[in-house]
Amino acid sequence: MEFFEVVDGQRAHRELRADPVPDELIERVLEAAVHAPSAENRQPWVFVVVRDEQIRLRIAELTAKIWQGGARDFSKPNTTQRLFDEVDRWATGGLAGAPVHIVVCGDTTRCPEMMLPSSIYPATQNLLLAARALGLGSLMSTLSMVTGAPFKDLLGLPDHVVPMALVPIGYPARSLGPPRRTPVAEVTHHDRW
Amino acid sequence: MEFFEVVDGQRAHRELRADPVPDELIERVLEAAVHAPSAENRQPWVFVVVRDEQIRLRIAELTAKIWQGGARDFSKPNTTQRLFDEVDRWATGGLAGAPVHIVVCGDTTRCPEMMLPSSIYPATQNLLLAARALGLGSLMSTLSMVTGAPFKDLLGLPDHVVPMALVPIGYPARSLGPPRRTPVAEVTHHDRW
Numbered sequence: 001m002e003f004f005e006v007v008d009g010q011r012a013h014r015e016l017r018a019d020p021v022p023d024e025l026i027e028r029v030l031e032a033a034v035h036a037p038s039a040e041n042r043q044p045w046v047f048v049v050v051r052d053e054q055i056r057l058r059i060a061e062l063t064a065k066i067w068q069g070g071a072r073d074f075s076k077p078n079t080t081q082r083l084f085d086e087v088d089r090w091a092t093g094g095l096a097g098a099p100v101h102i103v104v105c106g107d108t109t110r111c112p113e114m115m116l117p118s119s120i121y122p123a124t125q126n127l128l129l130a131a132r133a134l135g136l137g138s139l140m141s142t143l144s145m146v147t148g149a150p151f152k153d154l155l156g157l158p159d160h161v162v163p164m165a166l167v168p169i170g171y172p173a174r175s176l177g178p179p180r181r182t183p184v185a186e187v188t189h190h191d192r193w
Numbered sequence: 194m195e196f197f198e199v200v201d202g203q204r205a206h207r208e209l210r211a212d213p214v215p216d217e218l219i220e221r222v223l224e225a226a227v228h229a230p231s232a233e234n235r236q237p238w239v240f241v242v243v244r245d246e247q248i249r250l251r252i253a254e255l256t257a258k259i260w261q262g263g264a265r266d267f268s269k270p271n272t273t274q275r276l277f278d279e280v281d282r283w284a285t286g287g288l289a290g291a292p293v294h295i296v297v298c299g300d301t302t303r304c305p306e307m308m309l310p311s312s313i314y315p316a317t318q319n320l321l322l323a324a325r326a327l328g329l330g331s332l333m334s335t336l337s338m339v340t341g342a343p344f345k346d347l348l349g350l351p352d353h354v355v356p357m358a359l360v361p362i363g364y365p366a367r368s369l370g371p372p373r374r375t376p377v378a379e380v381t382h383h384d385r386w
Contacts, residue, residue, distance in 0.1 A: 012230055049381060
């Protein structure tokens with residue numbers, strides 16, 4: 001696919017089919033992820049690729065708890081009813097349906113924790129874009145990270161590894177139109193504010 | 194350009210030509226940036242596009258101060274001599290030579306500060322990739338952000354706006370080969386750590 005077609009059309013796909021995703025496509029999206037830039041080229045990313053159904057169900061359960069325990073009320077006034085309903089379905093169980101969950105983590109032995117976001121989120125974005133280029137749907141969520149210790153325990157993450165994003169991947173249940181965005185001119189200043 | 198050719202070949206270009214970059218190319222990279230996903234679609238990004246030479250020189254000066262005041266010594270043991278020398282030339286003045294500096298900021302009235310990185314860095318990555326797709330060179334640096342108040346004052350940023358990345362853009366002085374990366378298999382775990 002042509003680059004701008006991928007980048008301009010990327011959307012959060014919350015409804016994914018249960019059909020399995022071939023290993024080579026998952027390897028390809030991870031390959032794109034590790035091609036992101038990183039502070040001092042430290043490449044502090046680590047990925048946990050979860051296909052096991054029990055673990056996916058447990059991730060969904062932990063996430064639902066956070067959602068219902070406060071995030072839901074925090075989110076409601078900030079989103080349109082349509083987006084809210086879609087996120088609500090996803091966060092209360094729908095996310096387990098994605099056949100693959102990629103947990104993107106940062107390794108604090110390779111990079112100080114405060115420097116992780118500027119390396120980990122570019123890698124995650126490469127991953128989302130690559131998924132779209134391969135006809136897969138995905139989204140990035142940081143909601144599950146709020147679950148803290150139970151989430152780390154579930155994945156057996158050592159202390160020096162910080163989970164930073166959950167990316168469920170699968171074939172999209174339906175195609176989505178182009179995303180709506182505030183025009184560039186409204187968020188751009190020249191030379192000074 | 195084909196998507197994977199862009200994503201797999203992206204590199205930090207620290208040596209850029211002084212030739213001006215057409216406005217429409219800068220608009221195109223910003224258009225790609227705003228197509229990134231963001232928490233609750235809040236789109237908390239704001240861009241300051243600096244072409245003014247005096248402001249670029251002042252950004253370079255502030256950055257050199259941070260570099261020489263500690264970041265340089267912190268970086269040295271972690272990088273190869275070649276990369277270190279390249280970064281050193283860049284951070285001690287070279288960066289002013291880029292004809293355009295884009296400062297990517299987060300707006301805390303649109304999104305709580307702790308949620309900014311997972312939206313701002315994906316947008317910045319889209320920007321870097323789009324630059325490459327258009328034949329431009331760029332890089333993301335968070336070094337200048339450490340300068341704090343003087344940097345915000347220079348750009349006239351209000352209190353609610355947090356500068357998060359500096360992206361100098363221009364035509365590359367030389368072409369760079371493919372980046373070196375640790376293989377995916379070495380940073381991937383399946384189901385559990």
